[in-house]
Amino acid sequence: MDFRQAEVFLAVVEHGSLGKAAIARRLTQPAVSQTIRALERDFRTPLFHRVGSGLVLTPAGEAVVKPARQILRDLATARASVAEVSGAPSGTLELAAIYPVFEQPLIELIGAFRRDHPGVTVRVTEPDNEEVLLQQVHEGRVELGFCHLPTAGPHDVPGLTTHVIGRTELCVVMPPHTRPDLPDPLPFAEIPDLPVVAAPGGAVARLAVEERLRAAGMRTRLGVVTANRSMQIPLVLAGTGMAWTGRRSADLAEVRGAVVRSLAPPISLPQALMHRPGHLAPSARALRDLAVQRASTA
Known part of the structure; x- marks a missing residue:
């Protein structure tokens, strides 16, 4: 799972639907759907159940949440460290x-x-x-x-x-x-x-x-x-x-x-x-x- 996949996955987790995640990430819904399908192929298991008009995590999907957040946090830390070397710290x-x-x-x-x-x-x-x-x-x-x-x-x-x-x-x-x-x-x-x-x-x-x-x-x-x-x-x-x-x-x-x-x-x-x-x-x-x-x- 790379950084972009982690971003999309967590957007779906947060918003509970492909459409809302697409709007939040400024992507098309097919692009979000393709990203989730690619992750499920890599993990060889479904990450979401469809419930009504929304999506809920499967047990496998719940296991992916923490590593996905870790990927985003590690990248943010790396960016901040580079910024410190380059000049004054910045970011959030x-x-x-x-x-x-x-x-x-x-x-x-x-x-x-x-x-x-x-x-x-x-x-x-x-x-x-x-x-x-x-x-x-x-x-x-x-x-x-x-x-x-x-x-x-x-x-x-x-x-x-x-x-x-x-x-x-x-x-x-x-x-x-x-x-x-x-x-x-x-x-x-x-x-x-x-x-x-x-x-x-x-x-x-x-x-x-x-x-x-x-x-x-x-x-x-x-x-x-x-x-x-x-x-x-x-x-x-x-x-x-x-x-x-x-x-x-x-x-x-x-x-x-x-x-x-x-x-x-x-x-x-x-x-x-x-x-x-x-x-x-x-x-x-x-x-x-x-x-x-x-x-x-x-």
């Missing part, structure tokens, strides 16, 4: 981040990187939870991933290189009408029975909080679930419920009228930067080194 650096894992520090990190590497475009996506993020890094969809790690246990992630570069102290942020005489720090057993503005299930911060709540004989009563974490504080301020967030976001929410408390006992989650082992594109290597350097001097 793909990141995934569970925001606000790093809150302002992540913004400042990207800002400092862009000042040093103005020719590089940084694209940041926000997966629903850490499990999705790790899969994206494993598969080469992104070069670097920023997320929380569980508080307990080893911090090495199988198959990835992991750098712990900070910690997030979780706070509870409550609507402005919440009674102001709550103790600070706030024991879990005394947290008001309010609905929660929560991240999707599986998020490390949510799991850590729910574990502490269960230990205190309480449970989460969901009000809103949103993968868009930037909506959490506005929803709390609108009276929708309470949320668990980092100290910086909590401080900003308090200025806007929210009732904020530290937790007792505290929850402090390791912040990690992760990438696949081996050679990184120059731009990814530069951002990783900058993050590690900043963590060592913090």
